[in-house]
């Protein structure tokens with residue numbers, strides 16, 4: 001299967017459209033290449049120079065003790081730190097070879113390509129249908145009701161929610177269970193045709209059954225998307241990811257195949273963390 005990428009500088013009309021056929025990506029292609037990424041909140045450094053390649057069509061887990069900078073780095077990947085006035089980001093992050101911090105990059109286009117799901121499910125106070133149709137509507141992705149219906153249905157199917165909600169699309173999204181709300185939010189992100197889905201502790205507010213469903217979904221989504229997940233659960237990282245990155249005190253200590261990180265880490269700090277000596 002050929003997979004395509006779109007230019008970052010493209011106008012809004014590129015959102016949700018087929019990607020540039022001149023560029024192809026595979027499961028071994030880095031989607032992101034980050035070099036010497038430093039983040040400060042005011043004068044306080046939070047990340048001290050992160051270098052990492054994040055592969056396409058796979059799941060990368062960020063693990064590490066509280067406050068080590070996992071979420072801060074995740075937010076660098078779709079410029080969500082722009083929304084925090086005190087935050088300053090230095091260094092380079094390339095998305096498909098293009099500098100996503102370049103002044104020419106439109107963050108709205110970037111965030112359609114690089115969607116994000118948060119810890120607490122945050123559906124809009126609207127119907128299930130409207131939640132999913134919201135992004136396509138503002139980006140003008142559907143020219144008819146039929147097209148919009150199709151986007152809503154296929155997004156809900158990709159998020160493994162369609163069978164549970166197809167008979168109540170016009171009920172409030174906030175009336176769903178926590179796990180269903182999280183899948184609704186994933187469907188909302190999928191609806192604008194992203195290439196990457198960032199997940200910041202997506203299961204921490206969910207019970208074990210809802211968590212298992214999201215983990216199953218993540219495994220399906222990685223066929224099509226680059227997925228980056230922040231998790232406090234090492235068991236979850238081991239279950240869902242192919243690559244794991246261990247952060248400590250604002251540094252990326254080590255990144256590698258998940259199995260290697262959990263069975264044969266190179267750095268003593270990783271070893272200490274995965275064996276529960278701190279964090």
Ligand SMILES: Nc1ncnc2c1ncn2[C@@H]1O[C@H](COP(=O)(O)OP(=O)(O)OP(=O)(O)O)[C@@H](O)[C@H]1O
Pocket residue numbers: 041046064065066067068069070071072073084086
């Ligand atoms: N909006 C903010 N303003 C000021 N400092 C912040 C802000 N967000 C994070 N920090 C600080 O940056 C550092 C890294 O925080 P971050 O939330 O990225 O870590 P984390 O590894 O994701 O932590 P946790 O696992 O607890 O969510 C911490 O010292 C934190 O206090």
